[in-house]
Amino acid sequence: MDKRKALKYAVVLLSAAVLFLCSCGIRPGGRTENAAETAVSTAETETEKETEKETAAETETQTEAETETAAETEKETETETETETETETEMENAFYSMELDEELKDRIRGRSYKDDCTVPFEDLRYLHVLHKDIEGNVHEGELICNKRIAADLLEILQELYENDYPIEKMRLVDEYDAVDEASAADNNSSSFNFRFVSYTTHISKHGYGLAIDINPLYNPYTKMVNGERSVEPANGVPYLDRDKEFPYKITRDDLCCRLFLEHGFNWGGDWENSKDYQHFEMPSSVVKSLYPD
Ligand SMILES: [Zn+2]
Numbered sequence: 001m002d003k004r005k006a007l008k009y010a011v012v013l014l015s016a017a018v019l020f021l022c023s024c025g026i027r028p029g030g031r032t033e034n035a036a037e038t039a040v041s042t043a044e045t046e047t048e049k050e051t052e053k054e055t056a057a058e059t060e061t062q063t064e065a066e067t068e069t070a071a072e073t074e075k076e077t078e079t080e081t082e083t084e085t086e087t088e089t090e091m092e093n094a095f096y097s098m099e100l101d102e103e104l105k106d107r108i109r110g111r112s113y114k115d116d117c118t119v120p121f122e123d124l125r126y127l128h129v130l131h132k133d134i135e136g137n138v139h140e141g142e143l144i145c146n147k148r149i150a151a152d153l154l155e156i157l158q159e160l161y162e163n164d165y166p167i168e169k170m171r172l173v174d175e176y177d178a179v180d181e182a183s184a185a186d187n188n189s190s191s192f193n194f195r196f197v198s199y200t201t202h203i204s205k206h207g208y209g210l211a212i213d214i215n216p217l218y219n220p221y222t223k224m225v226n227g228e229r230s231v232e233p234a235n236g237v238p239y240l241d242r243d244k245e246f247p248y249k250i251t252r253d254d255l256c257c258r259l260f261l262e263h264g265f266n267w268g269g270d271w272e273n274s275k276d277y278q279h280f281e282m283p284s285s286v287v288k289s290l291y292p293d
Contacts, residue, residue, distance in 0.1 A: 094140075095158045097125045097150040108144065108192075111178040117194040117207075118291075124192060124209055125150040129157045131167040131189075134247045141170030145191040146209035148290060149282060152263040153191070153212065156256075165255050166248055168215060180206075184278070185233035187217035187248070198232065199225060208291060211281035214256060218248035219277035221268070242277070250277050 100121050105113070113121075127143040127150060145153055160167065169188040176182040178193055192209035196202060198221075205211035213219075220236030222229060231237050239246060250256055250269065257267055260280040268276025 091158065094128070094130045095154050095161075097127045097154060100124055100126055100144070104144075107172065108174050108178075111174040112144065112172070112193045114178075114194045118203070119146075119194065119208055123147055123290075127153055127157075129154065129170065130161050131157065131170055132161060132164055133168050134166040136164060139170070141167070141189075142172050143170060143189075143191050143212070144172060144209060145212065146290075148286070149210060149212075149263075152265075156259045156263060159259055160256060163255055166215075168248060181233055184213065184216035184220075185235050187215055189214045189216065189278075198223070198230075205281040205287060208287060210287055210290075211279060213278040214250060214280070215248035216278040218246060219250045219269075221274065221276040221278065223274035 100108075104126050105121060123146055124144055125147045127141075127145060129141040129143065131139055131141045133139065141157070143153065143157075157167075167189055169186065170190070171183075171188055173180065173183045173188070173190040173193045176186065176188065180193060180195065183190055189212065190206075191212040192206060193204075194207045195204050196207070197204045206213075217233060217236050218239045220239055221232045222240055224230070231240065239249070242249070242251075252267070252269060257269070257280075260267060264282065264286075265280040266283055268274075268279030268281070
C-alpha cells in the first residue's frame, strides 16, 4: 500500500470513529457536564434531605413543645387537685368532733359537768372548729354538745366560717367556771352546761347539750319576771332594741338563723313569752325521745 492510500484509510477510519462517538452522545467535555449535572442533582437531593431533616427536627421540637405543654398542664392540674385536697384536709383537720377523753372530762367535771349531771359522758362530744370575729380574724373554737347535734353543729359552723359570719368567742364555758352570766357577758358562744332553765326546775336544753348560744352579749335573753324585765347577760340591755344596727346581731333572715332552722333547730327569737336571741335548740320532742325521764 502506498502512502496516499494509507492516509485515505486513516481519514475514513477517523471520520467513522467521530461519527460513532457522536451517535453515542459522547462529546468532548461531555463527561464533565454529566458529572456536573450529577453533582447538582446530588446537591439538590442533599438539600432536600437537609430540608426534610430540618422539617423532621422542627416537628420533633414541636412534639417536644407539645409534650412539655401537656406535662405542664398535667402539673397544673395536679397542683389544683393538690390545693383542693389540701383545703379539704385543712378543713377536716380544723372542724372535727371526738368523744371526751380523760383530760376533757377533768376539764369539765365539777364545772359544766356538775356532780348531779344526769347526762352520761358518752352522750357528749367535743367539737373543734374555726370561727372569724367581726374584723375577719380567725380563731380556734371549742364546744361541748350532745352527740345528737354534733354533726349538725360542725356543718353549720363550717358554713358560717366559710361565709365570714362573725362569731367573737367560742371557749368552753368551764373557762368561766361554768357561770353562764360570765360567759355570756364576755360574748362567748357555748352549748353544753348542765343547768336549769332560769326561774324553773326544768333541765335546760343546754343541760343536755342540745342547745347553743351564739354571740350572747349582742343577742340577750329577756323575760318579764314579777313585772320587772330580766336581761341576761345584764350588760346586754343596750342590745334589746332589735331595730338598732350593731355588730353580731342575729336576725331571722341572716345566715346563722337560716342554717339552724334548716338543721331542725328552733330559735329563741321566735318565742312569745320571752326572747332569747342568742339561743338555738332542738325541739322538745327530740329531747323527750332521747331522755324520756
Ligand atoms: Zn341558750
